[in-house]
Amino acid sequence: MNHPTRTRDFSIRWGTEDLDFHLPPRVHVDEVRPAVAASIKAIDDEKERELVVTRITKELAAGTGSTRGLSGHSLPSRGITLDKAKSIIVVSDDNTRVTPVKTLLPPIITMAKQSAKPISIIVAGGSHRHMTRDEKRAKFGAAIVDEIPVLDHEWADESTMVNFGKARCGSNGDGSHDYDIKLSRVACEPGTFVIGLGNIVPHRVCGFSGGYKILLPGLTCQATMNEIHYASARFTSERILGVVRNPVRDAINEIGIYRPIDFLVNTVLDGASRIVSLCLGDPVAAQFEGAGVARAIYGVQVGTPADIVIADAVPEHVDWWLCAKAACNCKTFVKPGGHLVLLAPCTEGWSPAHEGILLEHGYHAPAVIDAMVAGGQIPRDHLLEASHLAHVGEVLTHCHVHIISDTLDKKIIGKQGFDIVRSRDFQALVDDLVRDTHHDHDSHDDHASNSLAPPRVTIVRRGSEILPLPSLS
Structure with a gap:
């Protein structure tokens, strides 16, 4: 039988x-799978929005912009603070990322209104296609898109860029090349307070996402994007993926010498896409701290x-x-x-x-x-x-x-x-x-x-x- x-x-x-x-x-x-709230304490759903609003509002009010990098040397800031800024630009990722921007944006927009400063959003999609209007409404919220300009990054049009000169990605002897540091002019206008949004996860190109990655490669031109990505190909995945400090991340962070992010808003999510950590303020230190949290969540033996x-x-x-x-x-x-x-x-x-x-x-x-x-x-x-x-x-x-x-x-x-x-x-x-x-x-x-x-x-x-x-x- x-x-x-x-x-x-x-x-x-x-x-x-x-x-x-x-x-x-x-x-x-x-x-x-990544850890979830059962093994890592996540922010309760009903308290998430209130806690995010409170923390971002408090930190923005006290924020002073970029001051010091992780390596110990100062990252020159233009000295701009929110109260002295003429306008605010929020640099956000696109709909290929799971950053909970609908939760992060409201306190930023509220503060902009209270300070009577114009605010806009630019989508730092790198070489990704532009989002449709419906996709923007789904990503940022219909009310926000209807009220606030949401700009596209024209990565293939170098006339929209500011050229800060030459930089070198990687250390001597590894085949690295000098390349132009170019960023979208929208984020480089004098008197603009730049807020960088993003989410921190393991990343093959630079170890972990987040921090200055929203600018480089998010708001760069093709040539700059080429060099920063290809630098990672000179290393095996084990040398870069999930490594908090690595040569490519160091090169990305150097963009702060030319155009600092004045205030960083990064999240770390658990395996159920709930906010576990809110990383605010200095774009290097906050990202470094968040990468450690992300390693604990996404790392599996x-x-x-x-x-x-x-x-x-x-x-x-x-x-x-x-x-x-x-x-x-x-x-x-x-x-x-x-x-x-x-x-x-x-x-x-x-x-x-x-x-x-x-x-x-x-x-x-x-x-x-x-x-x-x-x-x-x-x-x-x-x-x-x-x-x-x-x-x-x-x-x-x-x-x-x-x-x-x-x-x-x-x-x-x-x-x-x-x-x-x-x-x-x-x-x-x-x-x-x-x-x-x-x-x-x-x-x-x-x-x-x-x-x-x-x-x-x-x-x-x-x-x-x-x-x-x-x-x-």
Whole structure:
């Protein structure tokens, strides 16, 4: 008599919906995710708005602008305080980020009205496409967008920039280059009080987001953006991702020499997107403190790398340019030669702004990309894309990558080394990988005890934010 095989049922986020799947009982399963309020004390929902309003209002009233950097040397401030400012510009991230700006903005706007100073918002989206008006209303609140100017950053138009001269990203001997420091003129007008909004999470380019990253690369031109991103490609992910102090973060913080953020408003959220920490004031010190909190929330000990990792790309899902964060973050959870199954809908395609360059040059190991840049095959005008190619190429040389998407072209993207799988075939892919991994154990292990070892599967939640930490052993 045949008995039905018992399975364990799971679901995982795929864009705006959940996909169900199951695994056989013999599979060893680990689940990792950022900490939530049960393990880290979060601000109670009903008190969150009141506490945020009180703290921002109090700190803004007492704020004195940028004064001292973490390294101990002074970051020159123009000496502007809110009471002496002619106007206020709020520099905010776009709808690809989960910063709770609807909660953060009201006390800032109230103070601007009370002080009779004009206020506007500029979206520091870097090379991202502009948000639509409906997207702005959803991000900032309909009433705010209807009342206050919300400006777009024209990253490709250098006539809208102020050039502060040359800087060098990285230390001597690492192939670094001098590059122009250019920032949006909107944030550099004399008498403007600059407030930087953002959220702090692990980030492959600079260790953690937040702080001066809202200006660099958020409000820079293509050339500046190219250099700061490509600097990160000279280091493995383990040297940058989740490292609070690193060469790229130091270079980003140097922007404060040229255009200080007068007041920083950064949040740290838990795994349920609730505010855990509110980091205010000095843009270097506050971000540094917040990065430590974020490390505690998003950091997960890797343990034994898995044969198969099934990960969502939350909170990203729009295109591969963004969802690739999850691939970079989850690489360490996968054993060499293993499989990463990434649920990345990519509803807007591979990358609306960069797809042609990415597909032309292709994904390769970082050393190969670096040689292509040095040899001129990839022009320096496309270092931003080269950094992405190197970051993801590092993942592809480590493991097989399967992307669950109903929109990506299987043939075109398949040529880049990815396996594109439709959502309807997600379970079949999982079944095949579990079966084949089990066969690999059977066929390659000489010892009977090892031949019975079941596949190891790790399920990663919020893959675009998770931070793999080295084992303590």
